[in-house]
């Protein structure tokens with residue numbers, strides 16, 4: 082059997098380390114036809130990679146490129162330098178076998194990354210179907226020019242348009258992450274990632290999710306999802322699972338069905354999710370989520386200004402966000418709120434509309450994260466707006482340096498100042514640039530959790546300490 086080494090090049094550990102779900106799904110799909118190994122770079126950061134290549138002697142090496150930059154304009158972490166230095170260059174130095182790229186970051190900037198890395202092939206979007214076909218074709222010297230979503234170092238173009246298998250149902254396969262990699266370092270601070278669907282039918286003007294996953298929701302069955310969680314739960318015990326969908330409660334009814342299936346089976350797990358869509362919230366949904374085991378959610382309305390919401394094409398309105406906030410408070414679901422200032426139409430007035438919402442509706446025990454500047458990605462409506470406004474020339478690359486969009490109605494400095502003032506005055510609001518909590522704050526939080534036997538999410542304990550320290554004038 083030919084050997085395939087799949088390498089996770091993501092070493093970011095903030096806000097917490099994320100296991101390589103996509104790579105493990107690929108490994109699961111290849112394992113009957115190839116001998117597969119997954120190298121997880123999150124904690125090892127490339128140290129043992131060359132030794133593994135020498136030992137395993139792969140016929141193909143696949144690199145997953147997830148993060149390109151951190152999307153925080155004034156911090157501007159560019160991950161690619163490390164990815165080249167710690168992973169791609171060392172491997173290239175010891176083997177001449179074909180190198181294949183993929184991953185969400187790669188899917189946004191395929192041509193730029195092919196050029197930067199000198200890789201032989203790349204696959205845009207999901208690759209469970211395409212990667213085995215590519216590897217078998219290469220192995221048997223077959224024609225690869227008909228393989229969709231493939232980029233080659235020769236053509237530097239995505240074959241047959243930019244689409245991907247967006248009409249295909251999502252495979253029922255389990256990722257079995259903990260069987261492919263050493264999951265123990267994730268047990269403390271990390272989560273076990275699960276997807277309940279792929280695709281996003283929303284049209285938020287800056288977002289890449291529909292480009293990466295397709296524009297239609299393609300759901301897995303609640304039975305499959307509960308089966309997966311139940312299997313992993315049996316192996317790893319009482320751990321936290323995180324749903325990594327674009328938005329969890331879309332299409333309407335899917336989230337409810339998943340929760341019902343978990344409740345019916347009486348699986349005792351901790352659950353959390355990103356993206357709750359205000360449009361499809363209901364008391365029934367929150368009640369089911371709590372009964373199923375949700376301990377934390379993210380709410381990402383981006384703005385609470387009616388004008389900005391429209392300009393961002395969020396697909397929901399202020400009354401719906403207000404309703405969602407009321408339900409979150411009523412059910413006291415620990416929530417991290419995310420606001421993104423500076424999009425088209427943002428002004429001083431719209432900033433204060435959002436701040437007013439925060440003050441009136443958000444539970445002070447919950448965290449509010451405030452970022453400014455919208456990362457512009459290719460093939461998004463925001464890219465076209467930036468072109469129309471003369472900020473970039475049509476076709477101009479926004480890969481590196483990244484382009485951030487700021488509304489013409491307020492300066493970047495003023496917006497930054499407003500965010501800083503707002504977060505200084507509120508213990509639960511954080512500017513995106515605020516660094517991780519100090520070791521002193523963390524140790525006080527750990528002590529508080531121990532004495533109070535608290536199982537609340539860590540961010541809530543940290544907010545209590547922040548409130549106390551603010552009162553004492555310590556911060």
Ligand code: B12
Pocket residue numbers: 091093094095096097098099100101102103104106107142143144145146147148149150151152153181182183184185186188189203204206207208209212272273274276288289290293294323324325326327355456
């Ligand atoms: C969920 C998510 C999060 C969650 C992660 C939770 C978790 N438990 O994993 C949270 C909120 C924590 C998060 C944080 C961040 N995220 Co995020 N996240 C996502 C999201 C929505 C989904 C990722 C995912 O799990 N997909 C599901 C799996 C199955 O898909 P996959 O890994 O992409 O794999 C498939 C394909 O890509 C392909 N593939 C993957 N690898 C390979 C390799 C080869 C060789 C091949 C051929 C194919 C291939 O096949 C796989 C199976 O089909 C993506 C956007 C998106 N829709 O992709 C952004 C995304 C990856 N995040 C992004 C960013 C920037 C970040 C942060 C840096 C933000 C920040 N400053 O905090 C951090 C980094 C965190 C970290 N430790 O790495 C960006 C990256 C782009 C960029 N600008 O660099 C994305 C693309 C969103 C965006 N802005 O466009 N994120």
